[in-house]
Amino acid sequence: MFIEDDAQMDSFWVQSALGAIKAIAFVYDIITLPVYLVIQRPWIRRQESRRVKATPISKKLLVDEPTKYAPDDIEAKIIKNDDTELTYRTTEPPRDVHVKMLQENIDTLEKVFNYVAKTHSTKRCLGTRQILSEEDETQPNGRVFKKYNMGDYKWKNFIEAERMAASFGRGLRELGLSPRMNIVIFAETRAEWMIAAHGCFKQAMPIVTVYATLGDDGVAHCITETEVTTVITSHDLLPKFKTLLAKCPNVDTIIYMEDQLHKTETTGFKEGVKVLPFAQVVKIGNDSKFENVPPKAEDNAIIMYTSGSTGTPKGVLLSHKNCIATMKGFCDMVTIYPEDVLIGFLPLAHVFELVAESVCLMTGVSIGYSTPLTLIDTSSKIKRGCMGDASVLKPTCMTSVPLILDRISKGINDKVNSGSAFRKALFKFLYQYKVKWVQRGYQTPFIDSLVFKKVAKLMGGRVRIIMSGGAPLSADTHEQIKTCLCVDLIQGYGLTETTSGATVMDYRDMTYGRTGGPLTVCDIRLVNWEEGNYRITNKPYPQGEVLIGGDCVSQGYYKLPGKTNEDFFEEDGRRWFKTGDIGEVQTDGVLKIIDRKKDLVKLQAGEYVSLGKVESELKTCGIIENICVYGDPSKQFTVALVVPNQKHLEDLAERHGLKNKTYEELCSSPIMEKAILKEISEHARKCKLQKYEVPAAITLCKEVWSPDMGLVTAAFKLKRKDIQDKYQHDINRMYAS
Numbered sequence: 134m135f136i137e138d139d140a141q142m143d144s145f146w147v148q149s150a151l152g153a154i155k156a157i158a159f160v161y162d163i164i165t166l167p168v169y170l171v172i173q174r175p176w177i178r179r180q181e182s183r184r185v186k187a188t189p190i191s192k193k194l195l196v197d198e199p200t201k202y203a204p205d206d207i208e209a210k211i212i213k214n215d216d217t218e219l220t221y222r223t224t225e226p227p228r229d230v231h232v233k234m235l236q237e238n239i240d241t242l243e244k245v246f247n248y249v250a251k252t253h254s255t256k257r258c259l260g261t262r263q264i265l266s267e268e269d270e271t272q273p274n275g276r277v278f279k280k281y282n283m284g285d286y287k288w289k290n291f292i293e294a295e296r297m298a299a300s301f302g303r304g305l306r307e308l309g310l311s312p313r314m315n316i317v318i319f320a321e322t323r324a325e326w327m328i329a330a331h332g333c334f335k336q337a338m339p340i341v342t343v344y345a346t347l348g349d350d351g352v353a354h355c356i357t358e359t360e361v362t363t364v365i366t367s368h369d370l371l372p373k374f375k376t377l378l379a380k381c382p383n384v385d386t387i388i389y390m391e392d393q394l395h396k397t398e399t400t401g402f403k404e405g406v407k408v409l410p411f412a413q414v415v416k417i418g419n420d421s422k423f424e425n426v427p428p429k430a431e432d433n434a435i436i437m438y439t440s441g442s443t444g445t446p447k448g449v450l451l452s453h454k455n456c457i458a459t460m461k462g463f464c465d466m467v468t469i470y471p472e473d474v475l476i477g478f479l480p481l482a483h484v485f486e487l488v489a490e491s492v493c494l495m496t497g498v499s500i501g502y503s504t505p506l507t508l509i510d511t512s513s514k515i516k517r518g519c520m521g522d523a524s525v526l527k528p529t530c531m532t533s534v535p536l537i538l539d540r541i542s543k544g545i546n547d548k549v550n551s552g553s554a555f556r557k558a559l560f561k562f563l564y565q566y567k568v569k570w571v572q573r574g575y576q577t578p579f580i581d582s583l584v585f586k587k588v589a590k591l592m593g594g595r596v597r598i599i600m601s602g603g604a605p606l607s608a609d610t611h612e613q614i615k616t617c618l619c620v621d622l623i624q625g626y627g628l629t630e631t632t633s634g635a636t637v638m639d640y641r642d643m644t645y646g647r648t649g650g651p652l653t654v655c656d657i658r659l660v661n662w663e664e665g666n667y668r669i670t671n672k673p674y675p676q677g678e679v680l681i682g683g684d685c686v687s688q689g690y691y692k693l694p695g696k697t698n699e700d701f702f703e704e705d706g707r708r709w710f711k712t713g714d715i716g717e718v719q720t721d722g723v724l725k726i727i728d729r730k731k732d733l734v735k736l737q738a739g740e741y742v743s744l745g746k747v748e749s750e751l752k753t754c755g756i757i758e759n760i761c762v763y764g765d766p767s768k769q770f771t772v773a774l775v776v777p778n779q780k781h782l783e784d785l786a787e788r789h790g791l792k793n794k795t796y797e798e799l800c801s802s803p804i805m806e807k808a809i810l811k812e813i814s815e816h817a818r819k820c821k822l823q824k825y826e827v828p829a830a831i832t833l834c835k836e837v838w839s840p841d842m843g844l845v846t847a848a849f850k851l852k853r854k855d856i857q858d859k860y861q862h863d864i865n866r867m868y869a870s
Contacts, residue, residue: 147555175574181641186650187221187722219669220658223651230464240430241453243334250295253497257288259324260501264393280516301332304418312337312426315359319343320367322481323502325390329365337428341436342482344847351446353380355438368392378403430454439629448691449629458684459634462652463492466637471497476528478503480847484633485602489532501526527593534603536849542610581619588617603848608646609753630710634685636724647725655683676717682709734764740825747826754816756781761856772867773828800833830867
């Protein structure tokens with residue numbers, strides 16, 4: 134009785150205090166609104182958000198004027214008698230950096246580095262955090278972990294970085310390599326990766342990028358298929374080659390990037406293979422008389438192996454022209470200033486990160502490198518009392534993928550939910566207060582400085598722009614990150630086959646869950662997909678398979694002419710790629726990805742289920758760390774493999790009387806399976822999923838899916854076939870139940 138009275142009293146005081154705060158906020162709004170109205174001019178922000186970003190164009194216009202058009206004439210030139218496809222082009226003009234690249238005839242990545250070395254010369258270019266020592270640190274539970282004691286960033290300026298790249302390229306020539314010979318880079322993201330790549334570009338050598346998490350068979354496949362003789366790797370990955378070389382008979386030289394603390398063991402490798410440190414190759418090149426061999430725009434710059442959500446990795450041929458095109462497109466959509474600082478930690482073997490960093494180089498932005506293990510103060514390798522990379526670097530820009538942003542979002546929720554009832558209620562009110570005024574076109578400087586800027590200190594406190602790519606970003610995560618971190622979160626859409634170029638959100642767009650209008654260097658086409666009932670005549674918006682056409686589109690897959698002809702085609706001199714994604718283009722010309730052809734399953738009763746769409750919605754449920762939905766066409770329902778969030782799992786277990794159980798024991802518990810299935814069902818109802826879309830049975834997976842396990846790609850996309858193979862017994866059990 135007394136407990137109930139205390140709870141009611143607490144609730145009364147929370148509501149009373151919150152009511153007082155709401156009253157103060159109401160008075161504050163009345164007093165400040167006229168001032169904010171005059172200073173911020175919100176109607177302009179609303180107009181810019183709603184303005185048309187792309188318009189439909191006809192095939193005739195594509196042929197007659199492939200690079201420009203008069204926007205006022207567009208409506209008259211739409212094809213009226215073709216109900217199967219519709220092509221869109223941006224209304225945005227090229228911006229200063231794009232124009233400068235045209236004026237300076239910068240059509241290769243080699244010319245980019247030459248230009249920026251002259252333009253930005255002694256400005257800091259590439260930065261590496263110094264690791265002073267590795268020390269044992271005892272945790273509260275008594276376990277001992279190795280942690281880094283770290284210093285400041287050490288920088289190379291633009292001239293030093295360019296000269297080092299040139300020396301590295303000449304060093305490769307001294308080792309016997311010739312222009313246009315393929316060379317593999319198999320290493321983690323770091324300054325030497327970018328220097329090595331540009332050293333190769335200076336000698337017209339295509340680089341073959343291989344994910345460090347691809348698995349031994351995948352790595353060996355990429356090396357042997359491209360017939361390379363030289364591999365550039367790192368201290369950490371070098372030991373892999375003691376076994377890998379047996380599968381790679383052509384390799385006779387390995388160059389490794391040195392570790393800051395540990396001496397590299399270079400014995401025990403296959404006889405006849407030279408193992409050289411990165412610095413030695415640079416030193417050899419310093420004294421070399423070889424000249425640079427500039428590549429042509431049409432030459433291959435990169436053979437980029439996609440980690441592939443299905444099957445064997447495919448090598449995508451990316452020319453210098455492709456890379457330059459996407460760089461121009463990004464520069465037209467994203468406002469970057471020379472004084473900006475980027476923190477680089479995503480894989481450079483991923484085209485999104487490589488192009489983003491190339492844009493930063495082109496615009497004179499400093500790049501400081503990091504790793505997920507040292508990114509923030511609480512990262513796993515940071516010694517207690519030592520600052521993470523973001524706190525030291527204080528970046529203004531960063532790239533990310535939706536999975537990382539989802540984790541940040543869940544981290545914010547966990548922090549809020551662990552507070553008192555009053556703190557939770559206050560945060561909820563302030564969050565909704567900010568969202569309401571931002572949607573009206575206002576900024577909220579007082580609330581930001583009082584609450585949200587403290588959250589932003591997680592990434593150093595200066596981040597103003599986050600670029601997200603690699604997979605669709607949920608609208609809820611998009612809104613929360615943008616609101617709580619006080620940043621412009623810009624989502625883009627593209628594929629390795631289109632050099633990451635297709636669409637990018639306008640930073641003034643106030644909506645969520647959309648991927649933006651077409652870049653200035655490509656067109657977007659919707660084509661009817663009858664099987665899924667996606668047609669350009671659908672209301673209220675045209676829908677269909679997304680095709681991308683323009684200079685950013687690859688020539689195809691390395692040594693796979695059949696697959697190339699299946700996915701790519703030429704039309705009126707323009708290269709096009711069939712993405713397999715289903716999109717709709719809304720009234721303002723902005724693309725929204727709504728489905729994927731390969732993810733569509735037709736159940737026994739005839740209903741179509743988009744597995745990717747269901748997963749995207751359910752991933753926003755706090756209990757779910759990751760999820761893979763599976764649909765058997767011969768059954769009437771779907772099932773799901775769920776990686777639960779450990780903290781949420783333990784909290785839920787305590788509510789069901791399962792305290793002091795291990796994570797593995799909880800994952801094996803039928804009680805927890807049933808409890809989480811109920812949570813998923815309730816969350817699915819909020820997301821307005823149809824009953825047949827909601828998994829009818831689940832299995833809780835004890836292992837967190839990482840690229841190392843081969844169950845997700847380096848961009849954290851699900852590898853469905855591999856997941857199905859690993860958990861086939863559980864899938865059979867769920868359907869049998």
